Structures are given as C-alpha cells and as structure tokens.
Amino acid sequence: MRNGHAPAGPSVTRPSLSEKGFDTLPPPPPPQRSDREPDNAKLKKKNHNQSESEVAAELIKQRYMGAEQNVSTFSAKNKRKRTTEKKFNFEWNAEEDTSPDYNPLYNVRSENNFFGRGKLGGFADDANDTAAKQYARAIEERDPDAGSRRAAEMLEMEKRRREEGGRNGIDKHWSEKRLEHMRERDWRIFKEDFNIATKGGAIPNPMRSWEESGLPKRLLDIVYDAGYVEPSAVQRAAIPIALQSRDLIGVAVTGSGKTAAFLLPLLVYISNLPPLDEMTKNDGPYAIILAPTRELAQQIELEAKKFATPLGFTCVSLVGGHSIEEQSYNMRDGAEIIIATPGRLVDCIERRVLVLSQCCYIIMDEADRMIDLGFEEPVNKILDALPVSNEKPDSDIAEDPDAMAKHTYRQTMMYTATMPPAVERIARKYLRRPATVTIGNVGEAVDTVEQRVEFVPGEDKRKKRLAEILHSREFAAPIIVFVNVKRACDSLARDIQKMGFQTVTLHGSKTQDQREAALASLRNGQTEVLVATDLAGRGIDVPDVSLVVNFMMSHNIEAYTHRIGRTGRAGKEGVAITFLGNEDADVMYDLKQMIGKSKISRLPNELAKHEAAQQRSKGKRDRGGGAIEESGGFGGKGGW
Structure with missing residues (x-):
C-alpha cells in the first residue's frame, strides 16, 4: 500500500514463461485430493525421466479428461446406465374425466354376472353380504328360539333378491324384465x-x-x-x-x-x-x-x-x-x-x-x-x-x-x-x-302394405287388367277401387258388376242413408267390391280389406297415402295396386320416393327410370281442396 491507496493489482511479480520453460501459461492445478495422491505419485515415479513440461501436460490431461483406462469406449462395461426410466403421464388427472357427464351409461359399469358357487374367487353372493349376516346374527342373539329360523329366511330372501336384481343386467331384452328393472x-x-x-x-x-x-x-x-x-x-x-x-x-x-x-x-x-x-x-x-x-x-x-x-x-x-x-x-x-x-x-x-x-x-x-x-x-x-x-x-x-x-x-x-x-x-x-x-315416419305408408305399380295406359286396358286381378281370386273380399271423379265411379261399378262381383259405390252425391248402407253391406260381407272417390280414402275403417286398387292415381301423394291406408290395418297385411299413365307425371317423383322407402315393396324399373320421376314437378296439382271438389268427395259441404 502506497500513499494510503489500495494497490491497483497484485504486487508479486511472476516469472516469465521462458523462465518456466512453457510456450503458454497453464492454468493453476486444482488442489489434489488425498485419494488421488497415490496416482500422481505413481505418475511422477513412472515419468521421472520425462521432462517437466511433459509431466505438467500429463497432469492437465488427467485433470480435464480423467484417468486413462485400458478399456475400449465401445465396451459394454463403459456404457452409461440409465438411473431413471421415464414414464408417460397424461396431462390430466383421473378426477377430471367428464365421460360420465357426457353419457349416463358410464355411471353404471357393465360387469359379468355370476351366481351361486364359484362366483368370483369361489365366493357366493350370500357369503359376500356381510351386512346381511351381521343382521342375521343379531336376530339370533335377540331371540334364541325363533331367531335362527327368521335369520335363515331373511338370508334366503336377500340371496334371491340379489340374484334376481343381478340377472336384470343389460344382457336381457326389455320384454324379459320386470317394470321396476327397466333402465x-x-x-x-x-x-x-x-x-x-x-x-x-x-x-x-x-x-x-x-x-x-x-x-x-x-x-x-x-x-x-x-x-x-x-x-x-x-x-x-x-x-x-x-x-x-x-x-x-x-x-x-x-x-x-x-x-x-x-x-x-x-x-x-x-x-x-x-x-x-x-x-x-x-x-x-x-x-x-x-x-x-x-x-x-x-x-x-x-x-x-x-x-x-x-x-x-x-x-x-x-x-x-x-x-x-x-x-x-x-x-x-x-x-x-x-x-x-x-x-x-x-x-x-x-x-x-x-x-x-x-x-x-x-x-x-x-x-x-x-x-x-x-x-x-x-x-x-x-x-x-x-x-x-x-x-x-x-x-x-x-x-x-x-x-x-x-x-x-x-x-x-x-x-x-x-x-x-x-x-x-x-x-x-x-x-x-x-x-x-x-x-313412424309422417306421411309414409305403414310397413304392412305392399305397394305395386303397373303402367297401364287407357281406360279399356285398365278395365281388362282389373278383371284379371279380380278373377285371379288372389285377394279375398272386401276390395276397394279408387277413382278421381264421380261419373267414373258409377260407370266403373257397372262394369265390375258385369264381371260377376257385387259392387257398391261411395261418393259425394250419395245421401247419408246411401253411404251408411254401402258401408254396412261391405262390412257384413254382402258386397265384394267398393268403388269410391277420395271420400272413402280417409277415416273409413272397413275390416280385413285385402286389396286397394288405384284405378286412377290420386292428384297428390297425401291422398295416395290415405287410400292405400284402407288396407294393412291393425297389424294385418295388405296389397295396393296402382295403375299409372303419362297423365300422372306430376306425382311420379313422390310415388317413387315412397315406394323406395317401403321395406316390403319393389320399385319397378319403369317408374325408377321414368323421366318425370327424376325430380319433383314444378307444376304440381293443388294439394288442398281442389282435388276433393273435383272428385265430389264432400260436395263442398263436408260435415254440414
């Protein structure tokens, strides 16, 4: 310390590199541990005839690179061993599982049901119910005379209850379950x-x-x-x-x-x-x-x-x-x-x-x-x-x-x-x-009605085809034939009468007494065929109608649905045959869609490939009362 000031640097002068014999100044060696001193002594003894620079270089190498071993670096003994094995963990906990909230079925896990001897690990249901056994022992202790009998009955009832409740798992059909076991x-x-x-x-x-x-x-x-x-x-x-x-x-x-x-x-x-x-x-x-x-x-x-x-x-x-x-x-x-x-x-x-x-x-x-x-x-x-x-x-x-x-x-x-x-x-x-x-599906026919479609142009050909169907005796009475206009109703009824079948008509020009008489004769078997307009297409229930013939296709698919709904009622099967012509192009698309959805009906290729059946017609006929007024179904008065 000079003049009261701290020294600017170390005051000790070090020898030059040339004096030490090194080209460069090595770092100061670390303090040697006692366990390494024998190695250093051996190294100095081994290299006593080496120059001082070589000894210093060897010490530096040993300090930074470790002691030399006579083992290859590719040897299995020289490989590092993993101290810990990494395990994959999700970023969320099990408590955060929201699947039970999404689907209530997760709340009750399905388990195999085994009963009696050898349930799980050889233990039966009654042996696992410790609470029931404890209660049974309490009954026996309270009443030594009748308690044992009551305890045995209680255990038997509990066993049956558990077995019965277990059998009502999801493996049973709903028809085999009791009402209280329905989930x-x-x-x-x-x-x-x-x-x-x-x-x-x-x-x-x-x-x-x-x-x-x-x-x-x-x-x-x-x-x-x-x-x-x-x-x-x-x-x-x-x-x-x-x-x-x-x-x-x-x-x-x-x-x-x-x-x-x-x-x-x-x-x-x-x-x-x-x-x-x-x-x-x-x-x-x-x-x-x-x-x-x-x-x-x-x-x-x-x-x-x-x-x-x-x-x-x-x-x-x-x-x-x-x-x-x-x-x-x-x-x-x-x-x-x-x-x-x-x-x-x-x-x-x-x-x-x-x-x-x-x-x-x-x-x-x-x-x-x-x-x-x-x-x-x-x-x-x-x-x-x-x-x-x-x-x-x-x-x-x-x-x-x-x-x-x-x-x-x-x-x-x-x-x-x-x-x-x-x-x-x-x-x-x-x-x-x-x-x-x-x-069901609104606007569709029931699955008990088989829908058939035949392209029959002209009234004469349709009458001939209708005669073939009626004379085939494939379909039992009663049979309903639908037309669109009143005048065609009476005319067709006369032709069917000539074919040898008892026929009645039902349309808007009939009085109430005539309507009731026509339906009564059809229901009691006196008449075989009913020829009607859309008046009978909806709401009329005639039992056991086996066949509905659309002699004229209805103006819209809704009326067609209710026409064919006169058969196949109350779970019974029925058939609906429809005669089509080019004049029915407006309804062919909807008819194709309805038949295609039916499980028991076959879509004919002629209808499937018809040009009018490829897309819905823009000029569809009136879906409301226009068709009814034309048919004379209610004469514009309905229920008045």
Whole structure:
C-alpha cells in the first residue's frame, strides 16, 4: 500500500514463461485430493525421466479428461446406465374425466354376472353380504328360539333378491324384465322397436302391455273382450300421457289405432266425474270428439259404444245428413260424449240445441283434414265456446301430474297426420304445454302394405287388367277401387258388376242413408267390391280389406297415402295396386320416393327410370281442396 491507496493489482511479480520453460501459461492445478495422491505419485515415479513440461501436460490431461483406462469406449462395461426410466403421464388427472357427464351409461359399469358357487374367487353372493349376516346374527342373539329360523329366511330372501336384481343386467331384452328393472337404455330400445318419438317435458314411459297401462280393471276386461290383445304403438305411447291429464298432440300414420288411444283415457277421465242427472243433463256433454267427415264420426261412435255402453255412458253423433230434431231427441236424457263434425256442431250451438257449459275434454281427430276442408273457423268457434273456468295454466304446472290431479282441468288432445301452419296455430292457442307423440315416419305408408305399380295406359286396358286381378281370386273380399271423379265411379261399378262381383259405390252425391248402407253391406260381407272417390280414402275403417286398387292415381301423394291406408290395418297385411299413365307425371317423383322407402315393396324399373320421376314437378296439382271438389268427395259441404 502506497500513499494510503489500495494497490491497483497484485504486487508479486511472476516469472516469465521462458523462465518456466512453457510456450503458454497453464492454468493453476486444482488442489489434489488425498485419494488421488497415490496416482500422481505413481505418475511422477513412472515419468521421472520425462521432462517437466511433459509431466505438467500429463497432469492437465488427467485433470480435464480423467484417468486413462485400458478399456475400449465401445465396451459394454463403459456404457452409461440409465438411473431413471421415464414414464408417460397424461396431462390430466383421473378426477377430471367428464365421460360420465357426457353419457349416463358410464355411471353404471357393465360387469359379468355370476351366481351361486364359484362366483368370483369361489365366493357366493350370500357369503359376500356381510351386512346381511351381521343382521342375521343379531336376530339370533335377540331371540334364541325363533331367531335362527327368521335369520335363515331373511338370508334366503336377500340371496334371491340379489340374484334376481343381478340377472336384470343389460344382457336381457326389455320384454324379459320386470317394470321396476327397466333402465333408461331399455326404454330407448323399446321406443326404437315401436318407432316412437316423444317431445315435451315430464313425459311418462310408454306401456309395454295392457296390464301396465294403469287402466281400471273393469275397463281392461272390456278391452280384452273387444279383441285387443297387444296395444299398438300409438296406444303404448299416448295412453300413459293422457292418463296424467296432459294435453297431447299425436302424429301417427293411418291405421295405427288412434281411436282406442284417445277413447280409453277419455272414459277414465269421465268415470271420475259425477254421473249426469236431471239437473246436469241439460248442461251439455263432458267430452266432445271432432271428426272431419260424417263417416269417420260414425265410425268413432261405433268404436266408442263398445267401451262406453258397458260402463253406462251415452255416446251420440251429430253429423250432417240427419235432421237436427232427430239428433236432439237422441240427447234428451243427456250424453257424456258427443262425436260431431265441426259444421253440424256449430249449427247445434247457434240454434241452442246444445251447450258446452260442463265440457272439459276435447279431442280433434284428423285435425289436418279438418283444416283442408275449410273447418278452421268452425273449430275456433267451438273451442272458444268452451268454459274458461277450467283452463290449464300455461306454466310448468301443466306438466306436473300431481298438480293436475288436484283439480279438474280441461284436457285437449289433437291427432293429425301432418302439422300444417293452421294446425300449429290451433295447437299454440288452445293446448297448454302439450306432449307430442310421433309414431313412424309422417306421411309414409305403414310397413304392412305392399305397394305395386303397373303402367297401364287407357281406360279399356285398365278395365281388362282389373278383371284379371279380380278373377285371379288372389285377394279375398272386401276390395276397394279408387277413382278421381264421380261419373267414373258409377260407370266403373257397372262394369265390375258385369264381371260377376257385387259392387257398391261411395261418393259425394250419395245421401247419408246411401253411404251408411254401402258401408254396412261391405262390412257384413254382402258386397265384394267398393268403388269410391277420395271420400272413402280417409277415416273409413272397413275390416280385413285385402286389396286397394288405384284405378286412377290420386292428384297428390297425401291422398295416395290415405287410400292405400284402407288396407294393412291393425297389424294385418295388405296389397295396393296402382295403375299409372303419362297423365300422372306430376306425382311420379313422390310415388317413387315412397315406394323406395317401403321395406316390403319393389320399385319397378319403369317408374325408377321414368323421366318425370327424376325430380319433383314444378307444376304440381293443388294439394288442398281442389282435388276433393273435383272428385265430389264432400260436395263442398263436408260435415254440414
């Protein structure tokens, strides 16, 4: 330290490189450990005759490169060993698995079911139930005399319960399970089997059999006596919903058993109401059923009387063709159920023949057909004439069966094949939180009808082909032949009569008595062939129709669907033969699509390759009342 200042650098002078004998200055050697000192001593002893520079270089090499070994670097002994083995890990934990939230099936894992001896590891079910055994021992200790017997019975019952519950796994079909063992997956398969689709909140599960329907025993006996063995798809889905006092929209194909689906819940509903007496019989019916045509209304009346008459209820039909005085006389003692066409019912209300003061159950059958016939305004008048005191609240209460059971609310049901805007307007206005049931594919024929198509041009060739079909005796009576116009109906009926077959006609120019007589002769077997316009194409139920012949193709595919729906009803099989010509080009595309979707029908090459069947025609005929007016089906009056 000079003059009180710190030295600027080291004060010790080092010898020069030339003095040390090195070309470059090596780094200072690290301090030697005691364990390496013998090696260094050996190295110095070994290289005592070497120069000092060579010894220093050897020490530097040993310091930075390690001691020299007489082993090859490629030797197995010289390879590095892995201290740890890397394992693949997911970036998420098992607790973060969201698959159970995505699919409820993950919540219950499927396991193999083994019972009795040798279950899993040789242990039976009863041996694994320690809780049951402990409870059995407690019973024995509490009552030494009878406790052992009670404990043995309890263990046996527990064993049977566990085995029975285990056998109801997903390996069993829904038909082999008890109702309490049905899972969500089973109900989904059940709906797929019967082509049932539902929409709405709090919809109950369908019924699998009549025993599970919830109908009273007395009514069930009547159902069995009427010949109902198994419920149809629409009956399975609609009856449980209707029994909960829910409003319902039923969309079902023709011939699906809709009539019984709405009649049976209706009878249960009015069975809980007080019977009509001298004071209440003039306040009107408890229920009204609206139908678009006279024939359909009378058909519903016949079906309703089979169930209602044994229960002591009265059914009366109000349709055109009969005098109002006669129908008023039929209601002199009151009627719980009125089946009517919209026009005649409005006429009776306006004439004060009928009031709806206590009506609380409304059914609209074939609502879309009523709209097509121009009955939207009469339907609105009828629904507006109903009392408002028993209207359901438009809230979640309308979906709660317990809340509905506490009060007698109005119940509205609508059955239709399609949902045009006018029908949707009525549903939105008058139905409260309805449940929607769809059976099959809307607008398609049932799978029990085999559709055949033949290109037969000209009326004479068609008559000749029709004679061949009738004389082949392949199809048993009754047979229905459809035409488009009234004048062709009578002419063709005379020709079929000459072929040797008893024939009747049905069209809009017939009186009501003539219509009823024609249908009665066909039903009781007196007549073999019915020649009709589209009047009989919808809503007419003639049992055991084996064949439908479209002598003239309908103007639209909707009318065709309802024509062929007269056969293949109630689960039975039927055949529909259609004669086509070039004049039917407008409907060929839709006909091709419908036949192509049928499982039992074959699409002929002539129709498949026809030019008009490749795309839908832009100039399609009127789908509404134009075709009906031309055919004379209702004479522009319908049910009036």
